[in-house]
Amino acid sequence: MWDAIRNWKIHALVLALVVMAEWIGIHSFKVGIGTIVLLPMLYALMVGALLGPKFLKLANQKDMVDAGSLIGVTLMLLMARYGTLVGPNLPMILKTSPALILQEFGNLGTVLIGVPVAVFLGLKRETIGAAHSVSREPNVALIGDVYGLDTPEGQGVMGVYICGTVFGTIFYGLMATVTAALNIFHPLALGMASGVGSASMMTASVGSLSAMYPEIADKIQALGAASNMLSGLDGIYMSLWMALPLSEWLYKKTYKIKYGEFPEEPKYKGV
């Protein structure tokens, strides 16, 4: 760890990225029906990813590994800030708690549209791993436990996990602005929906929403943080008891429609 901390090169690079990103600042522009909000964190992420040996060659393999090992700690300050956002808003959060708890079931929306799309794209058992959840760390661990990670299910969950790591922040930031611009959902509802169990995805979404609705930004952030904590608590049980069985069932149904026969029975890891 000292090794990574003493790697002053990455800190200097990060500082340069931060100053550059904050200098450019928040930009929003209209695209069709929606307003796209670009945040400094987005520039920092994208330019940061280009520093590697394949592009700008400013960071080598060790720098990239060192930077990765520090992310967990850097998140702590943000978590403390989230705590101080939830505290003052706790009375409001408790008032909205029925919505907060019930919207957790919305995570099953993943299965309902993910499984059919995956099957019709031609994926087989990868579907179960890929479409049962947003595939963050706890879900990867769960699939590893139930099926094993060296299986098609494991490849599915790892694929979405990598994809989420690479595109998650950008995607959630942009999706929040687009869905908000549709004017179907109240910003507080979108704030709640932002808590999918990943701090970075939630932050990207909540950040874009706060830039669009500065007058209720602290409420949006508080609800996003509360919902994200809730997802962290219930996520694994929800996946195990509801999302996985639902995925298996829907996989069979859609497989029958596409191929005209039922798929072979799933293989579970020896228990």
Place this chain on the structure above:
Amino acid sequence: MKSIEVFMVLLIVAVMTLIGNFVGANTPLLSAVPGMLALVAICMAGVLCAKFIPVRIPSVAYIVTIGCILTYPGFPGSALLSAWVQKVNFLALTTPILAYAGISLGKDLGMLKKTGWRIIVVSFVVFIGTYVGSAVIAQAVLKLIGEI
């Protein structure tokens, strides 16, 4: 990881955030210092709780909880603490994190090629599914209980 190492990283990130806060949100550098120190203190309190309380709860859970309790309306000093941390722009805190994440991402870009386009499409569908699913329910229930 040792607590002193965590403390070092927190200080580094705190300084970067203050600079970013200054450049981006135009908050005078010194006015955000008390809030930032408070956040570092909350983090360290959380780290030490996780270390010395023999239940296996991750430090981030302690950190969020401590931050939440200290700013709960009516808790002694909560108003002052809230006023301090408000000077630390929430978005300014995210920029250094994603800069570190970005640099580390460089090594995952190659793995993405192996994943295949189908999984990428499914990923986006999955992200949309959970977001819109939750938003629909949240919207309906918030309407029902008259919050919006």
